[in-house]
Amino acid sequence: MECRDLLKKLCSINAVIGREDAAAQAISGILSDYCDEVRVDAFYNVIGLRKGQGENPRNVLVSAHYDQIGLIVTGIDENGFLRFTNMGGVDPKTLAAMEVTVHGRRDLHGVIGSKPPHLIPPEDSDKPVKLEDMLIDIGYGAEQARELVSVGDVVSFRFPVLELKNNRMAGRSMDNRSSVAALVEMLKELERIRHRDNVYAVATVQEESGLVGAFMTSWNLKPDLAIAIDVCHGDMPDAPSDESFPLGKGVAIAVGPILSRKHTRACIKLARQEKIPYQIDAEEKDTGTEAAVYSSALEGIPTLLLSIPAKYMHTAVEMVSLDDIGAAARLAARYIAFRDELDQEGDSND
């Protein structure tokens, strides 16, 4: 499958944080085309293994989380409207007039209602709407709504994937399905090159609420090297230039205190040699990604963080470039395969 179609397929899967059980099989099916074995653990992390062809293979973990932000039902009112709260970082501003799917007894279409401007008193017109004041309308009255929906059911956003000019794609869940796409593209690339090491390609769960999948994955696989793939902020108007990266200009390689200096340097060197487009992402803190967990898991795992720039993060119109996904995939695959051949001069103090 082409990357474009792969990404579309991945974005059509529903895996709201904590309910990845609904999606694990689909993800597992996609990974299994390029892995020697795939299993799903008790928390629905999907773990693919491509065995290394060399002697004494080491274990490399490459992960991309596949959970997505969404909503969760907290109550059903006397008129059948659903109250809700957020699952993960959702900006209430972006929710008004959104189409949603309520994953109740069966999947139900719904809309998040928004008061028409005519009915808003002028003194309230500038006031932001609070999450707790918003409601989902599924068209049913209370009795039917209560039969089909229960408190605790999750809600996903409905937004088709849009193909835009210049290899850009927009939609919900590009955070982090674009990285899952990169994971699969990396596996494809690895089919074409000989690699010594075992590669665990893992689609992880519950990253958006506490990096949960990363805790399990690092403990269970005990890798010698971990590569986390996630999205970073794409460059957009008003975004601070040091925290955002233009789309289509390549994979962002993170540099910072928690990341392995040796591997980061070598990775940048490889990108240059292989003419893989890249950008440098200086991360002064713990990065907020799974890399934070890996780097201090077990006895400490040398960790790399590769990011795909995504505009409008945590909205239903997140936008990425297929070119950046390709660059991330190529760099990860080639780094895994060729890292021992790189000249490692000057790395003694790592």
Added chain:
Amino acid sequence: MFDTISMLVNAFGPSGRENRVAEVVTQMIKDKVDEISSDAMGNLIAVKKGSGKKIMLAAHMDEIGLIITTIDDKGFLRFGTVGGVLPLISLGQRVVFENGLTGVVWYEESIESMKDAKIDKMYIDIGAKTREQARELVEIGDMAVFEGRPVEQNGLIISKALDDRVGCAILAELARRCPATDNEIYYVFTTQEEVGLRGARTAAYAIRPDLAIAIDVTRTGDTPKSKPGAVSLGEGPAIKVKDNSVIAHPRIRERLVDCARENGIPFQFEVVDKGGTDAGSIHITAGGIPSGGVSIPTRFIHSASEIVDIKDVENAARLLEAFIKF
């Protein structure tokens, strides 16, 4: 059940000082379990042996409290908080130290508005006249807890420290009933929950259970002008969907729902944004331990007058009894 709860809430036990609670629990259950021991964090771990699944039930022994930071020359004590103590709710409360000494929390009356009544504008009066006199009774680092003796009224229990002695009481009752099951049941009375879900982490690491349930309290939405959507007192124990520390494992949550339905036990769902439970640290320990929660609907959490409905407490015990038998 009220007697069990009373004995437990009356024990002094702020975070890190849970040993008195552990003693009370030990006396209650030691004859009914196969092993009972404490670990380095002070967790009390009681085991009922079995050949089936290893199930960990966790309730925290610690309560919120105050810790003395300085003593002024007039003998007034300044304090910090241990766990989530709400400043305004502390005002006018009596507090008790481990040695039985009583103090009263008051505020600097020069503040302009009660909004400014932060912890650093408050003090504890123990009736000492000088620093020296105070230091004969307390030292910097000593902790105090709210006073709030248990009362049973109209089917409700009012007391301090129901968070989470009510959970401890449920576990103790359950252990005393010795439910017939092949599963190996770990009754774990944890420490330091209120300061970061800390005890449960090391207990889970040592036990490596197949699954775990945290038994704790959850806020209600049934008081005047409270936030809507939360659970109500007396409508049954709340099966956790999520809190701020954990999303319950879907299979555990479903199993709890099945157990409730099969046994005609009323239940509600808990979906909250704030607050965590021991399940939050257990589920990410040692490669992942599927975890869930059963919560007791509780009004006025973290005050000296928390309220639970005794029916909810009894139903929670029934629900857990059904759950550990599967």
